[in-house]
Amino acid sequence: MPFITTTDGSEIFYKDWGTGQPVVFSHGWPLNADAWDDQLRLVASSGFRGIAHDRRGHGRSSQTWHGNDMDTYADDLAQLIEQLDLRDAILVGHSTGGGEVARYIGRHGTSRVSKAVLLGAVPPLMLKTEANPDGLPISVFDDIRAGVLADRSQFYKDLSFPFYGANRDGSTVSQGVRDAFWLMSMQCGLKGALDCIKQFSETDFTQDLARFDVPTLVAHGDDDQIVPIGASAKKTAELVKDASLKVYPGAPHGLVGSYNEDFNTDLLAFLKA
Numbered sequence: 001m002p003f004i005t006t007t008d009g010s011e012i013f014y015k016d017w018g019t020g021q022p023v024v025f026s027h028g029w030p031l032n033a034d035a036w037d038d039q040l041r042l043v044a045s046s047g048f049r050g051i052a053h054d055r056r057g058h059g060r061s062s063q064t065w066h067g068n069d070m071d072t073y074a075d076d077l078a079q080l081i082e083q084l085d086l087r088d089a090i091l092v093g094h095s096t097g098g099g100e101v102a103r104y105i106g107r108h109g110t111s112r113v114s115k116a117v118l119l120g121a122v123p124p125l126m127l128k129t130e131a132n133p134d135g136l137p138i139s140v141f142d143d144i145r146a147g148v149l150a151d152r153s154q155f156y157k158d159l160s161f162p163f164y165g166a167n168r169d170g171s172t173v174s175q176g177v178r179d180a181f182w183l184m185s186m187q188c189g190l191k192g193a194l195d196c197i198k199q200f201s202e203t204d205f206t207q208d209l210a211r212f213d214v215p216t217l218v219a220h221g222d223d224d225q226i227v228p229i230g231a232s233a234k235k236t237a238e239l240v241k242d243a244s245l246k247v248y249p250g251a252p253h254g255l256v257g258s259y260n261e262d263f264n265t266d267l268l269a270f271l272k273a
Contacts, residue, residue: 001060004083008067012076013060014053018044021114022086023271025052026077028095028120029196030156030188031181032059038255039092042264048090048271053080055100057192059184068195070203074103081112092117095227095253096200097152098125106208116216117270119263120227120253123205123236134231141201148193156185162225165252173256181254209239215242217270221251221259242272 003011015033023043025036033052040050054061057068077100079155081089089112093101098121099267105113128135149154158182166173188196218240220233231248237245246266249260 003061004080006056006076006079008064010056010062010064010067010076012053012056012080014051014080015040016084017041017050020048022049022051022089023083024077024081024089024091025050025085026091026093026097026100027052027055028097029183029200030058032187034059034180034184035094035255036092038139038260039264039267040151043271046268046271047051051080051084051086053077055097055192055196057196057210058188060187063189063192065191068192068199070099070103070199071107073100073199074107074146077104078108087112088114090115091250092116092119092267093121094119094255096122096196099200099203099205101143102205102208102212103203105271106205106211109211110214113214115214115270116212117219117267118216118233118236119219119255120221120224121218121236122200122203122227122232123209124232124239125204125206126201126227126231132231134235136201136228136231138201140196144197145194148190152190152193153186156182159185163252164254164256165223165225165250167225168223168243168252172178173246177256206239209236212240212243215273216240217246217266218243219246219248219263219266221248221253223250224253226253 036052044051098118131239160178
């Protein structure tokens with residue numbers, strides 16, 4: 001399996017499908033690159049090179065004790081891009097992965113980047129503060145930490161309901177989709193999972209978004225129960241110069257069903273534009 005080795009000796013697993021202009025996918029917590037398989041197949045079948053990595057602490061990458069922070073996640077992404085010598089890359093980040101993309105641009109600029117996509121992404125800041133009254137209270141994230149510590153297996157099974165909107169009337173989300181979420185989540189090490197909660201909830205990406213100078217698609221479901229759209233996508237679209245905001249009515253946080261199909265259509269159109 002392909003890995004890169006970072007400057008601190010960590011091994012980062014990645015998938016690399018197809019040829020052409022690179023499209024680099026960053027996944028959400030507590031998942032891994034497998035969450036992007038449908039999009040990887042789509043772009044690789046459409047003349048692009050699809051690449052997705054497992055964030056450190058997640059999936060098949062090293063489960064490091066140190067370095068489970070947004071700066072290091074972004075630097076790992078930079079080293080992946082540099083070691084594969086990717087240029088004119090299109091970065092796509094979902095949820096925490098959207099934060100990773102934002103911090104990458106904030107720290108490393110866009111010399112190797114041509115476009116960006118933030119899907120259901122956590123920027124600019126999830127946590128409620130005096131300056132960010134629309135955010136979520138710290139108790140929400142403390143409850144997540146407590147659930148992971150107490151019984152992470154059951155917590156992930158329960159989390160899959162709101163993640164895919166399976167708790168909504170009329171939902172057709174399959175047990176298989178929820179099982180896949182659980183399987184990917186259980187591959188995330190406990191230390192990395194806990195550290196990442198703080199990173200996706202308390203990191204302020206406002207200054208990172210100010211450095212965006214490439215075409216950017218901000219996409220979000222308006223029934224996202226994990227990353228509410230009001231404190232995330234709508235604010236991000238205002239902060240990123242010339243960003244395009246795409247709202248999916250009734251869509252949850254996780255890509256599933258017709259929401260997945262609609263996003264794929266929009267993603268491919270944005271890549272080819």
